[in-house]
Amino acid sequence: MMPKPTRGFDSSEFEMRLQKAQARMHAAKLDAILLTTEPDVRYFTGFLTQFWESPTRPWFVVIPAAGKPIAVIPEIGAAGMASTWIDDIHTWPAPRPADDGITLLRDVILQLPRKFGRLGVPLGHESHLRMPAGDYAKLLADVNAFEVADASMLLHRLRYVKSPVEIEKIHYICDLASDVFENLPNSLKSGESERQNCHRMRIDLLERGADTIPYLISGSGPGGYDSIIMGPTDRIIETGDVLIIDTGATFDGYFCDFDRNYAFGSADDDVRRAYDVVYAATEAGFAAACPGATTSDVWAAMWAVMEKGGALGNSVGRLGHGLGMELTEWPSNTPEDQTELEPGVVLTLEPGMEFAPGKQMVHEENIVITEDGARMLSRRADPVLPVIG
Known part of the structure; x- marks a missing residue:
């Protein structure tokens, strides 16, 4: 830490x-x-x-x-x-x-x-x-x-362009939330509700030093989820379910905003493949995020991977956004945005796709643009979909 x-x-x-x-x-x-x-x-x-x-x-x-x-x-x-x-x-x-x-x-x-x-x-x-x-x-x-x-x-x-002290605060809350996500498999339980599982995560965030947790959502379902902005609900997690948890916690008025996905008991090939695709899309977006490139370049890099990977569509409307004093800030990673990236810009990379009717897979990381390219602020998710035993 x-x-x-x-x-x-x-x-x-x-x-x-x-x-x-x-x-x-x-x-x-x-x-x-x-x-x-x-x-x-x-x-x-x-x-x-x-x-x-x-x-x-x-x-x-x-x-x-x-x-x-x-x-x-x-x-x-x-x-x-x-x-x-x-x-x-x-x-x-x-x-x-x-x-x-x-x-x-x-x-x-x-x-x-x-x-x-x-x-x-x-x-x-x-x-x-x-x-x-x-x-x-x-x-x-x-x-x-x-x-x-x-x-x-x-x-x-x-x-849009953050000072070094602003970036330090964002990095700190990203690092803290990364610790919590990495510990989360030890507390996630099937047979309990989304709300119960998220409640333990919320407590962990606070005990580790987050000031507030204005945003902590979850979605779950057999073989995938259909929403990334609702919940947590009283739906009971069962074997074969996939769970997403997305958090926007703060330190000294600055946000993190990233998610993690978990399967329970087992994960079928379609779910694993979808996870691999959005993970690879994040890698592509990270590689494209450098000074002089645009938010639209970052979008195109991620969408090309998902389109090749069989994405049926994207209902979110963008593949990431600015981050700082607000959970979501200007600009948006879209085909039309065309905002030029500069050193000091903090963005989320958020590739998400519908991989089967009514089934989504969304991945999100937080990055900062430097003179030499992008640097991760959140710690990278597991490259393989975690399965809770």
Whole structure:
């Protein structure tokens, strides 16, 4: 197990992020960017709290064209935000539905210098506002001195390339989850439910040091499974079943995201062959993942192996994605994506195929792009389908 990274970041990390953001803002002719979601707010401030689970209050951070971020937040978060590197903090006594910070936010935005007259807001793919639509409409009317422009791609590209300290945190949680998966055959039991088997895995993840486990799914069935996003359920595992478990556990706000497959008692030739195919597809995707290649190149390398291996189709729509502060991040490994890979990019490789009607086999690993190619962050799965005796 690798050493546990230091929690949090030095202010130099946030200064670097802000400097990059403001350079791109200048190029995009933006006077400011409005942030409203947990990952975006945390990326620029370091404000890490479970309180985002409550939908009652909106939270706002404004990135100006020059100077540090400005927080406009409920009073309940003032002490927490003050513990970060942010010092310009405006609060209101939320919840106050009649004016839940909108007037305060309006005043902050209108006091900013206007060079271009453009306010960036994430409005594109994989973005959401996390504030009432009515409040957003009122804000736009109140700040009509600014033209609103979509800032989602600017923010995606900022978070796309991870710093060494971000990669260290992702590597750590991948390493921890790898330990848990390697120990899992010792605790998996037929005659018990998916839920019971996954419960023991969840406990192991926590005892080894995972902070949270927001995502732990499973699917099972005789000779294969038909879903990779549901469960765990109360379905009893029986001899001849195949079980997939996929986990997204976190350390210090950063995710791992990979899965493992297990057969119980025995595995027929079709299941073993499907496992071999997706394993080989992962190898092909790993070899293709190098600086200058694209996410579409990675997709093509994996799909060629699965197509040759008899894949009937893929219902997932992509063969992997970005990974970091969120379980899934931009971009996607698809034929159309064409995002160029750079050193510091963290991706999942997730080849999955339907190998028989109603039967899937999906494999997933986590990698980072380096100057010399790809490096595994998760420890590679067993090259042969594990069979639980």
